[in-house]
Amino acid sequence: MRSAVDLFDTVVVRLGGEIGIKAPWTRKQYERRLVSNIKTALKCHNLPCLALVRTAGRLYIRTEHAEETARKMSRVFGISSLSPAIQTSSSLDDILEVSAELAGLRFEGGRSFAVRCRRVGKHPYTSQDLCRKIGERITALFPQSKLRVDLKNPEQAVQVEVRDDKAYLFTDVIKGVGGLPLGTQPKLVCLLKGDIQSAVACWMTMKRGCPAILVYIENSVMATRENTRRTQCLAQTLMKWNVGFPRRLRMIRFDCSLKKTLEEFSLDSAVLLRKRLMLRSAQRIAEKESAEGIVTADTLGRRAHQTIQSFKILDEAARGFPVYRPLVGLDDEEIVAAAMAIGLERTVTKKIDHVEPNIRVGLEKVREIERELNIERIVERAVESLKILEL
């Protein structure tokens, strides 16, 4: 009997359900983008691909490394699930032979099994015929071990998809990450802060199709050397998902005197001024890079300054650029779970023992201070001299 490496020659890729319900023209654009992203991802992972075939709702990657390809491609946005499969002709004999090989390789005796068939096109057999005949063939393979059929809750299954003159057989279904193909939505600037929150917020918009432009303020109040290192780590993990788009981290450094100046104001003013500074920087980069919005990690009520009132004051600093807060309705626990799924290194949520300011200062006051500091000029200069880290 041949080994798995010889047998599996194809990966069946199922597209995300949201792509399927699009109007035909849009669907085509989305599918094209997905194909191009898969090709890029294959290249990144040094996985050679013999051919990539697109049909309604499915892609077929022809490859000698089906298992590894399926596992790696499960992290490309827009894919609902994948299966390492064996391709054969749609002739009954071929399908029966391959199904026996597959079961011999993958099935364990003494456990229940099922056969599932899906068929598109004209064939001299029905799907039910096919299931029954494959079932008989497999049962005959395990004469001693009482392999019994269980259509409802089988412990193992052979699945067959017949498409016109081809058939694909497989046993495993690997869950894909879902979402929309990266690049089907506009670019967004994401403010990273060295915590998992900002990385998860960024990832969520990437998952919805928006390529990310990562920005880190090197000397914000939180920015210790440790934090900068952590941000680079997070950025590196995040950028593995940014398939087909530049893998970069933009680092901005403000003049040290500014930090001191800000410290002279009341605590709540200083918090707002710093956060507005970040949004201003993000907005300028968005403008330069033709990004259409800014992503921040704010949730409601997580920190004392994350109130709706202060969001309003912050948004104003983005000068008309929309600010997205994908975490706005999520709990801490849910964000941590997402971070684990993304593959981010866990950062500890510390108990906040210093008193955090409630925001009592108004927009007008903040703007007045900013005018006096000539903040626009400061931001312009800082953004002009930003450092780009290739990841």
Added chain:
Amino acid sequence: MRSAVDLFDTVVVRLGGEIGIKAPWTRKQYERRLVSNIKTALKCHNLPCLALVRTAGRLYIRTEHAEETARKMSRVFGISSLSPAIQTSSSLDDILEVSAELAGLRFEGGRSFAVRCRRVGKHPYTSQDLCRKIGERITALFPQSKLRVDLKNPEQAVQVEVRDDKAYLFTDVIKGVGGLPLGTQPKLVCLLKGDIQSAVACWMTMKRGCPAILVYIENSVMATRENTRRTQCLAQTLMKWNVGFPRRLRMIRFDCSLKKTLEEFSLDSAVLLRKRLMLRSAQRIAEKESAEGIVTADTLGRRAHQTIQSFKILDEAARGFPVYRPLVGLDDEEIVAAAMAIGLERTVTKKIDHVEPNIRVGLEKVREIERELNIERIVERAVESLKILEL
């Protein structure tokens, strides 16, 4: 032996982890709000409560209906988990006797078990002593059935929490919904549309502590009689979570002539005009009701008009009120899963077979049309005559 009804007399309520990391003053406010919400919820469910005791990180509800109370209160925002428990004194004899009763009632012979203890205060025994002695007592209870101890993966467990002169014993931990206590964040106006998306968006902000003011436009383009009925159903389910705040649905009806007028414009203009009309109405209600923002169900790229460009044009109609889109980073699949958890009736996502417009019209053009239609006046009149449905 006594029955479960006699035994369980307390519900141990564990507060959400995010409350625990707040600064002391804020934490106190949050805990007070949670206590008040629990009291309201108990009243709603006709569950009498003998006392409600607050200690660090825990609440104890004294009740004769511990099982039902724990199950029902698991849907109050801000609770991490709950256990129907038996309260006794912290004397070793009392604890041993109650643990034997509890194991007799809940344990099955032949399965592995563990004892877990947490202790706060001064006692003549250590936690380890307690665990060991309870373990011996329970093992002696099941002499024939080989009840074996498994500290790592027990099939059943008795847990003891000793707090000063009291002890609480329980076996079950019921997961709470999490989030922040409702009312710890400002009110938000939520636009309902008869689909699960808008209901989930609303629920997510409620979960983060924002009481919801539900608004439905009765004769928007989607509003069939069926849709109105469905919205009322959704609103009813949603409002069960709005503990301690009015359970209402605000229904707005526009003059029929407006619908016809809008149809005369290009498809993309009409979509934007309609959606801006909804936001304008929401904004006026927000102003009236001192709500501080608006929640919509938009996700990125789900529909052809849900683009970042059109979000910008929409937000402008909210006249400075922040618009929250908690679904912005979620997949369809994730939204459906949330809807099931909330208890919403599933609505079917239809394949879109009409061509949806890509938004090509700009903000200036839309504003010009609105000025000509005198849209402000139209909205004002519609909002003045809104109908309030008590749920």
